[in-house]
Amino acid sequence: MRKTHYQNEIASSVYSVETDEDIMARIISIAEKEYPYECCGILIGRCDDHCFEISDAYETCNHERSVKRADSFTIGPMDVYKCERALTGTEYEIIGFYHSHPDRPAVLSVKDETGMLPGLLYVLISVSAGMRKDITAYIRINEIIHEATMYCENRPKG
Amino acid sequence: MKVYISATLRSFFGRRTETETQGNTIRKILKDLTDRYPEASKGLYGDDGNLRGFIRIFVDDEDRTDKSFHDDEIADGSTVLLLPFIAGGAPGESIIPDERRKEVSLDDSEIDRFSKHLLLREIGVKGQKRIKAARVCIIGAGALGSPVIQYLAAAGVGTLKIVDSDSVTPENLQSQVIHGTRDVKRPKAASARDTVRNINRNIDVTADNTRVEADNVMSVIEGFDLVIDCTDNYKTRYLLNDACILSRIPLVYAAVYQYEGQVSIFGLKGGPCLRCIYPEPPAPGLVPTCAEGGTISPLSGIVGSIQAVEALKLIIGIGENLGGRLLTVDTLGLKSKFLNVSRNEHCPLCGNSPSIYEPEGFNYEEFCGLMKEEEEIPVEGYTAEELAEKIESGEPVTVIDVREPHERAVKSFPGASVIPIGQLVRRMNELDPEHDTVFICKQGLRSILAIHTLREAGYKGPMYNLKGGMDAMKDIIFSNEAGWL
Structure with missing residues (x-):
């Protein structure tokens, strides 16, 4: 358990994330490709109270000003809207977002914590010298931020 | 008015994505929504009463999140979208490794x-x-x-x-x-x-x-x-x-x-x-x-x-x-x-x-311009002691004080004429080119500028600078003006 702030304490994890290697490899390759800038995107899948299942990842444009892209990201609200519309009628929904931290650790920054929407999954990828270093996942439930345990398996398709 | 609520805001509004609301302005729509979903109010608004940074309101394709749009009437047939603004980024980098x-x-x-x-x-x-x-x-x-x-x-x-x-x-x-x-x-x-x-x-x-x-x-x-x-x-x-x-x-x-x-x-x-x-x-x-x-x-x-x-x-x-x-x-x-x-x-x-x-x-x-590259005629000047001596001996000297009024109020120079630097060229005819004129300011820099300005404007009379300005005169007391300091 990692204590960071009296308001936003990170509690021990009862949350888990399940995904397969293909999706993770895709997110990692995007993060490495965008280095030294931050990449960002939308995570699609299903979730229940404690388990997030990532079925797909959708890369979005980092809308930050160019000088800020090395340590900031912004996903345009309309990108989220379009993605959501495309998912209408399917069994999937937006379950969270991912972004990378070039040359910085995969821990939530103050900016990250301030912008976190409750109930959604935030996956962080730290990239050092163009190579993936670490991947973490966080969820905010009310004012409390939980680190989720990630399970990544090579699942058969379908 | 039909409002689309992003499913990412489900923790505030439940799973409903489209809803009919009362009101034809953003303010009225938000009021209606928070009345119906009291829990959402805490999520949407921060302690300061403003919308939280992660909320964006679009009317059709236009971002209307800013408060200044909240009372604008929304045309019939428009779609109001309540969307998330997802932003963040890496922790800052310290200059200490x-x-x-x-x-x-x-x-x-x-x-x-x-x-x-x-x-x-x-x-x-x-x-x-x-x-x-x-x-x-x-x-x-x-x-x-x-x-x-x-x-x-x-x-x-x-x-x-x-x-x-x-x-x-x-x-x-x-x-x-x-x-x-x-x-x-x-x-x-x-x-x-x-x-x-x-x-x-x-x-x-x-x-x-x-x-x-x-x-x-x-x-x-x-x-x-x-x-x-x-x-x-x-x-x-x-x-x-x-x-x-x-x-x-x-x-x-x-x-x-x-x-x-x-x-x-x-x-x-x-x-x-x-x-x-x-x-x-x-x-x-x-x-x-x-x-x-x-x-x-x-x-x-x-x-x-x-x-x-x-x-x-x-x-x-x-x-x-x-x-x-x-x-x-x-x-x-x-x-x-x-x-x-x-x-x-x-x-x-x-x-x-x-x-x-x-x-x-x-x-x-x-x-830094402390040494002029072009051949500027050097400004002749007196030290504070030299000027005091001249005045003491009764030599006719015109003293022009180029300082601003509030500076003169602190310490004035006895018998000096006052022409602020900005008025010098306009009031050039008040100077007598037949006599020596000494320019004074606080530290002797603006007075040099004054002399250059007058030279450029075509004034031909002899001009002198008080080196070090009034600050240098601080310790000198004229016998006839003992109380001036």
């Missing part, structure tokens, strides 16, 4: 002393260790240096170097709060060092009494993580800028004048330097220094404190710093604003094809 941080530790007394820092999530033990590991060089222990040095010492910066070649004078005490009355005539660097030791004896503090020149500036700042510009003159300011850029040391810059100040950071990766913003300093005499123009006492406290905060943010690696932005503070109108400043690719120092590689390589006197 992790290896340096790991080399230091905090003992019990330090944990006690810096507990207010340790309580801050962004600082914590790691941040405090970075502060302790930091080596900061402060150039100038005057008005700006006073808050900078004291706050950095109090914040726990482990190594401080204070560079100033001046000594404390009584007039310094109005704004240079690091010195006290008993420090008058002591070197400023030593006086400031003693104040630092009084704050925290564990700080490794050095007082350097040398004057920063082109040939020593590189060695003065060598080995430091950060340099703070607390100087009051253009020459040192350009020297420091050049040396910091060449040494790749970030520089926290500030300047104050009368009621206004400005702060920025130079030498950050991709950011501008002083020469990108101000390629050349103004001509001498055109802009008075603080010593001549004056400053309101707490101004340098405000501006210097901002410098100290920026320095700590760079050391800890948090927040949004002033790299690429110039903050201006106007204490009279109580206004402040940011000016975006960017690196100039043609900058001779940090541009794409720089021409400056060594601070020794060029003449600062010439650059």
Whole structure:
């Protein structure tokens, strides 16, 4: 358990994330490709109270000003809207977002914590010298931020 | 009105994505929504009553989140979208590398002393260790240096170097709060060092009494993580800028004048330097220094404190710093604003094809206009003693005081005619070209400018400058005007 702030304490994890290697490899390759800038995107899948299942990842444009892209990201609200519309009628929904931290650790920054929407999954990828270093996942439930345990398996398709 | 609510906001509105609401403005729609979903109100609005940063409201394709749109009537058939704004980013990068941080530790007394820092999530033990590991060089222990040095010492910066070649004078005490009355005539660097030791004896503090020149500036700042510009003159300011850029040391810059100040950071990766913003300093005499123009006492406290905060943010690696932005503070109108400043690719120092590689390589006197490149007729002048003697002996001398009215109110020159510098050319015919005319100002710089201005305007009479201005006359009392000082 990692204590960071009296308001936003990170509690021990009862949350888990399940995904397969293909999706993770895709997110990692995007993060490495965008280095030294931050990449960002939308995570699609299903979730229940404690388990997030990532079925797909959708890369979005980092809308930050160019000088800020090395340590900031912004996903345009309309990108989220379009993605959501495309998912209408399917069994999937937006379950969270991912972004990378070039040359910085995969821990939530103050900016990250301030912008976190409750109930959604935030996956962080730290990239050092163009190579993936670490991947973490966080969820905010009310004012409390939980680190989720990630399970990544090579699942058969379908 | 039909409102689409993004499913990502489900923790506020449940899983409903489309809903019919009462009202034809954003304000009314939000009111209706929060009435129906009382829980959403806490999620949508912060403690200050404003919409939280992660909420965006679109009407059709237009972002209408800003409050100014909330009372605009929405046309029938429009779609109102309540969407998330997803943003964040990596934690800031500290100028103190992790290896340096790991080399230091905090003992019990330090944990006690810096507990207010340790309580801050962004600082914590790691941040405090970075502060302790930091080596900061402060150039100038005057008005700006006073808050900078004291706050950095109090914040726990482990190594401080204070560079100033001046000594404390009584007039310094109005704004240079690091010195006290008993420090008058002591070197400023030593006086400031003693104040630092009084704050925290564990700080490794050095007082350097040398004057920063082109040939020593590189060695003065060598080995430091950060340099703070607390100087009051253009020459040192350009020297420091050049040396910091060449040494790749970030520089926290500030300047104050009368009621206004400005702060920025130079030498950050991709950011501008002083020469990108101000390629050349103004001509001498055109802009008075603080010593001549004056400053309101707490101004340098405000501006210097901002410098100290920026320095700590760079050391800890948090927040949004002033790299690429110039903050201006106007204490009279109580206004402040940011000016975006960017690196100039043609900058001779940090541009794409720089021409400056060594601070020794060029003449600062010439650059700063202290030495005129064109053949300007030199201005003849009198010292204070010579002028006093002339007046005492009864020689006919016309004295023109070019100072502003409020300056004359402090100390007037007996028998002088008053023509403020801006009116000189217009009122040239009030001068008698057949007689010697002596121009006076506070420090003898604006009077030189006055003489040049009149020469350019075609005045042919003999003109003399009072060297050192009224300040130099301070200790001279005319026998016939014993009470004038």
